[in-house]
Amino acid sequence: MEPFEGGESPVSQSESENLLIIADSEASADLYYRTRFLVTVTVIYLEIDGRKIFLLNDLEYGRGRSEARVDEIVSTTPYEEALRAAKEPARLTSVLDLYLKEKGIKQLTVPLSFPFGHAERLREKGYKLRLKDDPIFPSRTIKTAEEIHAIEETQRHAEAATDLAVSILKRSEIRGDWLFYEGRELTSEKLRLEIHKFLLERECQASNTIVAGGDQGADPHHRGSGPLPAHKTIILDIFPRSIRTRYWGDMTRTVVRGKASAAVKKLYKDVLDAQELAFSLIKDGAEGEKVHSEVAKLFKLRGNANEDVGIKKSGYIHSTGHGLGLDIHEWPKIGRVETQIKTGQVITVEPGLYYPGVGAVRLEDVVVVTETGCRNLNRYPKELEV
Amino acid sequence: MEPFEGGESPVSQSESENLLIIADSEASADLYYRTRFLVTVTVIYLEIDGRKIFLLNDLEYGRGRSEARVDEIVSTTPYEEALRAAKEPARLTSVLDLYLKEKGIKQLTVPLSFPFGHAERLREKGYKLRLKDDPIFPSRTIKTAEEIHAIEETQRHAEAATDLAVSILKRSEIRGDWLFYEGRELTSEKLRLEIHKFLLERECQASNTIVAGGDQGADPHHRGSGPLPAHKTIILDIFPRSIRTRYWGDMTRTVVRGKASAAVKKLYKDVLDAQELAFSLIKDGAEGEKVHSEVAKLFKLRGNANEDVGIKKSGYIHSTGHGLGLDIHEWPKIGRVETQIKTGQVITVEPGLYYPGVGAVRLEDVVVVTETGCRNLNRYPKELEV
Numbered sequence: 168m169e170p171f172e173g174g175e176s177p178v179s180q181s182e183s184e185n186l187l188i189i190a191d192s193e194a195s196a197d198l199y200y201r202t203r204f205l206v207t208v209t210v211i212y213l214e215i216d217g218r219k220i221f222l223l224n225d226l227e228y229g230r231g232r233s234e235a236r237v238d239e240i241v242s243t244t245p246y247e248e249a250l251r252a253a254k255e256p257a258r259l260t261s262v263l264d265l266y267l268k269e270k271g272i273k274q275l276t277v278p279l280s281f282p283f284g285h286a287e288r289l290r291e292k293g294y295k296l297r298l299k300d301d302p303i304f305p306s307r308t309i310k311t312a313e314e315i316h317a318i319e320e321t322q323r324h325a326e327a328a329t330d331l332a333v334s335i336l337k338r339s340e341i342r343g344d345w346l347f348y349e350g351r352e353l354t355s356e357k358l359r360l361e362i363h364k365f366l367l368e369r370e371c372q373a374s375n376t377i378v379a380g381g382d383q384g385a386d387p388h389h390r391g392s393g394p395l396p397a398h399k400t401i402i403l404d405i406f407p408r409s410i411r412t413r414y415w416g417d418m419t420r421t422v423v424r425g426k427a428s429a430a431v432k433k434l435y436k437d438v439l440d441a442q443e444l445a446f447s448l449i450k451d452g453a454e455g456e457k458v459h460s461e462v463a464k465l466f467k468l469r470g471n472a473n474e475d476v477g478i479k480k481s482g483y484i485h486s487t488g489h490g491l492g493l494d495i496h497e498w499p500k501i502g503r504v505e506t507q508i509k510t511g512q513v514i515t516v517e518p519g520l521y522y523p524g525v526g527a528v529r530l531e532d533v534v535v536v537t538e539t540g541c542r543n544l545n546r547y548p549k550e551l552e553v
Numbered sequence: 554m555e556p557f558e559g560g561e562s563p564v565s566q567s568e569s570e571n572l573l574i575i576a577d578s579e580a581s582a583d584l585y586y587r588t589r590f591l592v593t594v595t596v597i598y599l600e601i602d603g604r605k606i607f608l609l610n611d612l613e614y615g616r617g618r619s620e621a622r623v624d625e626i627v628s629t630t631p632y633e634e635a636l637r638a639a640k641e642p643a644r645l646t647s648v649l650d651l652y653l654k655e656k657g658i659k660q661l662t663v664p665l666s667f668p669f670g671h672a673e674r675l676r677e678k679g680y681k682l683r684l685k686d687d688p689i690f691p692s693r694t695i696k697t698a699e700e701i702h703a704i705e706e707t708q709r710h711a712e713a714a715t716d717l718a719v720s721i722l723k724r725s726e727i728r729g730d731w732l733f734y735e736g737r738e739l740t741s742e743k744l745r746l747e748i749h750k751f752l753l754e755r756e757c758q759a760s761n762t763i764v765a766g767g768d769q770g771a772d773p774h775h776r777g778s779g780p781l782p783a784h785k786t787i788i789l790d791i792f793p794r795s796i797r798t799r800y801w802g803d804m805t806r807t808v809v810r811g812k813a814s815a816a817v818k819k820l821y822k823d824v825l826d827a828q829e830l831a832f833s834l835i836k837d838g839a840e841g842e843k844v845h846s847e848v849a850k851l852f853k854l855r856g857n858a859n860e861d862v863g864i865k866k867s868g869y870i871h872s873t874g875h876g877l878g879l880d881i882h883e884w885p886k887i888g889r890v891e892t893q894i895k896t897g898q899v900i901t902v903e904p905g906l907y908y909p910g911v912g913a914v915r916l917e918d919v920v921v922v923t924e925t926g927c928r929n930l931n932r933y934p935k936e937l938e939v
Binding site for chain 1: 613667774882890
């Protein structure tokens, strides 16, 4: 998926405080990372003196006991009953308060994303809260062999889905300016549906797959809609998540069904070269901002300016990459923020050029950082005209 | 989907303050409700003197201008450039600070879910933050005709998917204690995959569909895995989301492929009667807690006790229903919290009984509350043995 702008740079910190997370692990990759327990409702998670503790209600308790990789599971039922007996609402923060009183704990560390409402209620009850900068679990940014394997597995499915999409484009018929498949106009929606069904069969889920033709591709967050054009760029940005492992894959290819213009061919060549340049710079200890600025510099040298086209921005309008794992966008961010790239990080490398009226090109692979360089997890070819 | 436990009761408030949301609208249904702009990265949204304002970066700006139903879209670029020129990180809260200084605003209202990290940074910059209780947009709990239509549409797809699942179960072959389909063991995973593919074809996405046989069904949040049993309860809880409208559907049927035991037949009858009882009590002005307690009372009268079975809870172990809309779990909650049911609310009605070793039965329909009662959006029959 194309990189995101904004966001904060990470500050590494110790993991030794009494940590509190109130979240569901479907939304919070941190919570899932730390417990490997998938829960779709909001629960209380604590780390006290290094012990991992879940406070779970009746609905989650049994499953938590058999699935969660934690040290202790505490039932919230006695606390809820005590609160109800006292005619108080059985709020999460009230349940937590009763539990922490037993433990004599008054100071907690919470993540930046911790809900302000809960924070205020805990403060009112006399708790001292300390914020912990992201990433709250720095170890999450360095992938284990098992994690790399999981990402690689999902990436294989993303490549197979890309191949399916390309094969449909190849088999589509060019009638004037538009593509037809099986007798009908080929639309972004149709191609996206085929990609999603294909991925589901492989135990992968994808929801916002980008199939963006022509000027739609120049808006990097446009998913694409309507008929797909012949002789114009089509961006295929496929980022499935494995239902089984929960690790994401992410890749982008840009193709033209028919004949690409000379201008588009030049854009493609520049993006390809920029990606190769980024690959050559990425290794343990490299500065992320430098990788990004070198890509931007190459684009400028080749005459690709950043300009406003009406209300749209054109040129190189996003960052160069992002970490990938249990979140589609993780640390590190390879863009206009300081960050030191480290061995074991898994990052996307996805330069792109966007010129409404001309074309939009993005190429994205995923690499694992090594001591001396990086290993590309993608094998799928890069061909413009199909 | 089965109701959630925990959570807070809503407090209705005026919507007139200067509101601030920092979120992505894929995760925040409130933000999507208010702007109808789907954005997968974190953005700044403000309501100042009743005017809806987005602060969007280059990647979202163009699309925001054409899609978002707001009064004003402000580009973050000048603020980011000013921060970079001053060698300060271009954080969201710093960008917001520059914008609010221009407007002379120092006081903001934020939702309970507002990230604590942003709250602290804003406080450090001298802002006064006021929490707003959920629901931050009370109007969201009362559905318009258009919203009801969207939910009904998704519900039709959920029913069609249920029918597909039941037809596969009917066509499956009973060999001893297990089901076989097309020559192979029929598993929860296989049936779920068929349901998800079917829904995708209908522009609906589902991810955690419950297909839980035997004792797995007695754990209401167990999605189900492995071979499906003959002669035992199978819970089919299907809650798709329309990709187009983003409104959810939600329904549950419980079936037995083969012969149900007398004990299971009794559970089924009790749940069916409890659901009918709930339907008869729901109308404008009804007290949600009363609906729930009457269901619980009926279950007890029929001899269905709440007991611990080892580490598992048994009996009626969740609430009776929840609001449905742009979130799968919305207001009001029909359970052990005070809430007045109102005309135009759309709620699930889903009593269930769970007894490991015996069976698990849940039946769930969705109703629209009216002045005098409620209208059931479900038509799909309730038959135990298939």
